[in-house]
Amino acid sequence: xxxxxxxxxxxxxxxxxxxMQSAAxxxxxENVSLSFGGVRVLTKVxxxxxxxxxxxxxxxxxxxxxxxxxxxCGALRPSQGEVYSFGTRLSGMPAEAVAEHGVYRTxxxxxxxxxxxxxxxxxxxxxxxxxxxSIVEKVDDLLEELxxxxxxxxxxxxxxxxxxxxxxxxxxxxHDPKVLLLDEPGAGxxxxxxxxxxxxxxxxxxxxxxxxxxxxxxxxxxxxxxxFLDGGKVAADxxxxxxxxxxxxxxxxxxxxxxxxxxxxxxxxxM
Ligand SMILES: Nc1ncnc2c1ncn2[C@@H]1O[C@H](COP(=O)(O)OP(=O)(O)OP(=O)(O)O)[C@@H](O)[C@H]1O
Ligand SMILES: [Mg+2]
Numbered sequence: 702x703x704x705x706x707x708x709x710x711x712x713x714x715x716x717x718x719x720x721m722q723s724a725a726x727x728x729x730x731e732n733v734s735l736s737f738g739g740v741r742v743l744t745k746v747x748x749x750x751x752x753x754x755x756x757x758x759x760x761x762x763x764x765x766x767x768x769x770x771x772x773x774c775g776a777l778r779p780s781q782g783e784v785y786s787f788g789t790r791l792s793g794m795p796a797e798a799v800a801e802h803g804v805y806r807t808x809x810x811x812x813x814x815x816x817x818x819x820x821x822x823x824x825x826x827x828x829x830x831x832x833x834x835s836i837v838e839k840v841d842d843l844l845e846e847l848x849x850x851x852x853x854x855x856x857x858x859x860x861x862x863x864x865x866x867x868x869x870x871x872x873x874x875x876h877d878p879k880v881l882l883l884d885e886p887g888a889g890x891x892x893x894x895x896x897x898x899x900x901x902x903x904x905x906x907x908x909x910x911x912x913x914x915x916x917x918x919x920x921x922x923x924x925x926x927x928x929f930l931d932g933g934k935v936a937a938d939x940x941x942x943x944x945x946x947x948x949x950x951x952x953x954x955x956x957x958x959x960x961x962x963x964x965x966x967x968x969x970x971x972m
Contacts, residue, residue: 724788726751727880727909728804733772733782733792735933742768743779743933750880755902755910757924757941759917761954765933766913767809770882774806775799786880803879807869807886809913815858819849822857823871843871846904848897863894870901881910887919899923917945929953 728750735743743765750756758766771777773784775796784791791799814822823840830836844850847867852860857868866886873881883902887895902910902923914920920927920941927944929937931953937944944950 726788727753727786728773728911729785730769730773731783731785733769733779733784735768735772735777735779741933743772746782746930746933746935748928748935748938750909750911753907753909754926755912755924757920757927758911758913758930759915759920759927759944759954760930760936761956764930766930767884768933769930770806770884770911770913773799773882774804800876803877804882805873805876805878805880806882807873807884809884809888811857811865811869813857813865813868813872816856818854818856819860819864819868820844820853822868823875825872827875840875843875846897846901847871848894861891863890866890867894867897870898874901874905878908881905881908882913883910884913885915886912887914887916895919920945 726749728748730746730748733743733746734741746765746769758769760766768777772779773791775791775794775798779792782792786799786802786804789802791802791804794802814825817825820840823843824831827836827840831840841850844853847870849864849867849871852864857865860868866888870883870886887898890898899919899922902912912920912924914924924941927937927939927941928935929944929950931950936953937947937950
C-alpha cells in the first residue's frame with residue numbers, strides 16, 4: 702500500500718522488493734534474525750513502512766519489539782538480514798550514522814541526562830546550529846507544544862514521569878526525523894500528558910512512525926495499522942481493528958495461546 706502510511710510484512714506477495722528498497726521507502730526490514738547466546742530472539746522478520754502515519758508494533762512482553770528497534774538503529778547487529786531507509790542500507794552502520802540518516806528512536810526507559818535541564822536535554826546534539834535563531838525557535842516551539850516550557854529550567858531528574866516521557870519525544874523531534882521509532886512513549890503517563898503526546902503525534906501525519914505500545918486504547922487512538930510480533934516473528938499484520946479483534950492473537954497476548962507472557966501494562970485497553 703505505497704504512500705498510505707502503512708507498515709506490513711514484506712513476506713507473501715512482497716514482489717517488487719527492489720522497488721521497495723528505493724529512495725521512497727521510509728523503512729524496510731528484510732529477513733532479520735538475531736540470537737542472544739544461542740537463543741533466537743528475532744526470526745526472519747520482514748516488514749515495510751511504506752509511507753507516512755503511525756503503525757503500531759505490538760506483542761507480548763519479550764516478543765522482540767525493543768530488540769527489533771535496536772537492530773534498526775544500529776545498537777545490535779543482526780545475525781542475518783538487512784535494514785534499509787530511503788534506499789540506504791542501515792545494517793552495519795553505527796547508531797550515530799543511522800541517526801544521521803534521519804532514523805530516530807526513543808527508549809522504553811527514559812535515558813535522559815538527569816542533571817541537565819529540560820531545555821539542555823532538548824539541545825544536546827544540536828551543537829553550533831543553536832546559534833541560529835530558527836533552531837532556537839524550534840526548541841521553543843517544541844517545549845511549548847509538549848507542555849514543557851514551564852519546566853524548561855528544571856533538571857530532568859526532577860520531572861514528573863509524564864513530563865519526562867514528553868521530554869524524550871521533544872529530544873527526537875528537534876532533529877526533524879525522517880523516520881521515528883517510539884518504544885512505549887505513553888507508558889505510565891497521566892491523562893494530561895497523554896493528550897500532549899497524542900496531539901503531537903497526530904499533528905505529524907507526514908512522518909512515518911513505528912509505535913511500540915501495550916495499551917490497546919492508545920493503539921486504536923493513534924495507529925491505522927498493527928504489526929503483531931510474537932516470539933520474534935511477525936504473526937499478523939493489518940488494519941488496527943482487524944488485528945485487535947482476532948481471538949487467536951488475544952490468546953497469545955494474554956498467555957493462554959502458547960506460553961507467551963502476560964503484558965505488564967496493558968491497562969484497561971487490553972485485547
Ligand atoms: N541484551 C540481551 N541479552 C540477552 N537477552 C536479551 C537481551 N535483550 C533482550 N533479550 C531477550 O530477548 C527477548 C526479547 O526482548 P525485547 O526486550 O526485545 O522484548 P519486547 O518485545 O520489547 O518486550 P517488552 O514488551 O517487555 O518491552 C526477551 O526474551 C529478552 O529477555
Ligand atoms: Mg520492549
